Amino acid sequence: MGLFSLVHSYINRLLSLVEPFFGAKIHINNDNNEAYGMLSDWLSKRGFGKSARASRVSVKNIRNPGDIIKMGKKILKFQPWEGSFSFWYRGHLITYNTTINVAQCQITESLDEEVSLTSLGWSTDILKQLMNECRQEYLETVKDKIAIFENNGCYWRKVDVRDVRPLSTVILNQSNKELLLEDFRSFLSADTQLWYAQRALPYRRGYLLYGPPGTGKSSLSFSIAGEFDLDIYVISIPDCTDRYLRELFEDLPQTCVVLLEDIDAVGMSRESDPDEDSDTNSKDESSRRRRVQSLQKSSEVTLSGLLNVLDGVTSQDGRIVIMTTNHRETLDEALIRPGRIDRQVLLPLADTEVIRQLFMFLFGPVEAIGDAKAGLKELEEEKTEIDTALRSQAHKFAFIVPASTFSQAEIISYLLLHKNDPDGALSHCKKWVDEKISEKRLPDNK
Ligand SMILES: Nc1ncnc2c1ncn2[C@@H]1O[C@H](COP(=O)(O)OP(=O)(O)OP(=O)(O)O)[C@@H](O)[C@H]1O
Numbered sequence: 001m002g003l004f005s006l007v008h009s010y011i012n013r014l015l016s017l018v019e020p021f022f023g024a025k026i027h028i029n030n031d032n033n034e035a036y037g038m039l040s041d042w043l044s045k046r047g048f049g050k051s052a053r054a055s056r057v058s059v060k061n062i063r064n065p066g067d068i069i070k071m072g073k074k075i076l077k078f079q080p081w082e083g084s085f086s087f088w089y090r091g092h093l094i095t096y097n098t099t100i101n102v103a104q105c106q107i108t109e110s111l112d113e114e115v116s117l118t119s120l121g122w123s124t125d126i127l128k129q130l131m132n133e134c135r136q137e138y139l140e141t142v143k144d145k146i147a148i149f150e151n152n153g154c155y156w157r158k159v160d161v162r163d164v165r166p167l168s169t170v171i172l173n174q175s176n177k178e179l180l181l182e183d184f185r186s187f188l189s190a191d192t193q194l195w196y197a198q199r200a201l202p203y204r205r206g207y208l209l210y211g212p213p214g215t216g217k218s219s220l221s222f223s224i225a226g227e228f229d230l231d232i233y234v235i236s237i238p239d240c241t242d243r244y245l246r247e248l249f250e251d252l253p254q255t256c257v258v259l260l261e262d263i264d265a266v267g268m269s270r271e272s273d274p275d276e277d278s279d280t281n282s283k284d285e286s287s288r289r290r291r292v293q294s295l296q297k298s299s300e301v302t303l304s305g306l307l308n309v310l311d312g313v314t315s316q317d318g319r320i321v322i323m324t325t326n327h328r329e330t331l332d333e334a335l336i337r338p339g340r341i342d343r344q345v346l347l348p349l350a351d352t353e354v355i356r357q358l359f360m361f362l363f364g365p366v367e368a369i370g371d372a373k374a375g376l377k378e379l380e381e382e383k384t385e386i387d388t389a390l391r392s393q394a395h396k397f398a399f400i401v402p403a404s405t406f407s408q409a410e411i412i413s414y415l416l417l418h419k420n421d422p423d424g425a426l427s428h429c430k431k432w433v434d435e436k437i438s439e440k441r442l443p444d445n446k
Contacts, residue, residue, distance in 0.1 A: 164226030214409025242305030255318035
């Protein structure tokens with residue numbers, strides 16, 4: 001080991017001497033750069049993280065496709081850390097170098113790391129080949145998956161790569177689902193893109209999904225994004241600010257779904273950032289109050305801040321925004337006017353048909369659940385041999401559980417108490433309904 005590292009460190013030193021004159025280099029910064037993740041996965045898969053003289057270890061929170069969650073097991077991921085090392089790639093010696101910008105890390109409170117790859121020679125071809133291989137490998141791992149990004153301050157962070165949730169597992173009024181699906185399909189078609197381009201119209205689409213909590217707004221958004229092979233970028237409005245929002249929108253890829261959750265949390269003021277307020281130095285009481293209000297606004301998303309990013313030049317073509325809210329009635333009309341929101345879809349509490357479908361969904365055969373690749377497939381009861389007894393139980397269940405009283409989430413959570421036991425679910429449901437209704441203090445309408 002001693003001799004090996006000595007030779008290695010001599011090679012590195014030698015390379016660092018000749019690189020400025022004979023080296024081709026590419027730089028990759030880790031801030032919101034998927035290429036960084038692709039390279040780092042490629043390296044850690046080949047064990048370079050472990051063999052580098054300095055490596056960073058973390059618990060892998062992004063599963064590889066096909067990984068079954070092993071309860072209690074924490075898989076470690078090693079990535080090369082500050083310093084450099086060399087490796088052979090297709091007959092070329094490549095040097096990987098990473099530096100951490102400590103000062104910047106303190107400002108942004110996130111890791112600011114600059115990675116470079118260097119090869120000997122004038123051309124960067126081999127480095128591009130390597131990055132392409134990293135990309136191919138990455139695309140292979142995310143095939144039929146959806147990558148989910150969330151904002152970490154003003155940066156996007158990939159938080160998960162998960163299987164696409166089949167649309168058939170989001171139980172909704174059929175016409176709502178079809179309407180949304182058809183609208184997405186039409187918007188993303190080549191004809192529509194051309195149509196927008198010919199008329200120089202901004203190629204964007206906005207949807208508002210509204211309704212009580214637990215009716216499937218987020219689930220539908222994830223599922224529909226997956227259906228069209230689009231990554232999803234999620235911003236929780238209560239945890240964001242105007243400045244972050246601006247930077248986050250600037251960093252969006254060209255075609256993606258942006259999910260703005262709890263849009264009713266947008267500050268209803270039409271003013272924007274406090275630093276745009278010219279009167280903040282004034283000493284009198286009213287300006288002091290304004291200053292306090294401005295400071296509060298700097299930690300929230302204001303209506304004007306949001307409208308700016310939705311309409312602004314930083315708004316990418318092909319971007320689909322889905323906003324969700326439990327309180328549509330509180331939204332400013334300006335936010336949901338056509339052009340910003342093209343379709344509004346109400347996701348109501350479960351009606352009788354949805355209640356029946358939920359029962360079938362939880363207790364019916366798994367094959368009845370459509371698969372993501374095939375597009376929208378409802379529970380094709382006629383084509384599958386679903387026990388007629390189960391159908392009759394589902395009808396009875398839907399008769400006992402009052403319509404428009406419970407969310408899908410509430411009904412699912414009750415049914416899960418009787419997983420694999422439809423008889424139990426049916427026989428106890430009257431009691432559950434009565435208890436829940438008295439909890440909600442709603443009149444029993446059955
Ligand atoms: N229509 C539905 N079909 C299937 N599952 C659902 C449906 N609605 C809710 N669920 C389940 O309930 C849970 C919460 O759903 P989800 O977050 O999509 O609801 P939401 O309407 O976005 O809620 P909120 O308004 O509180 O954000 C999830 O586990 C989801 O699987």
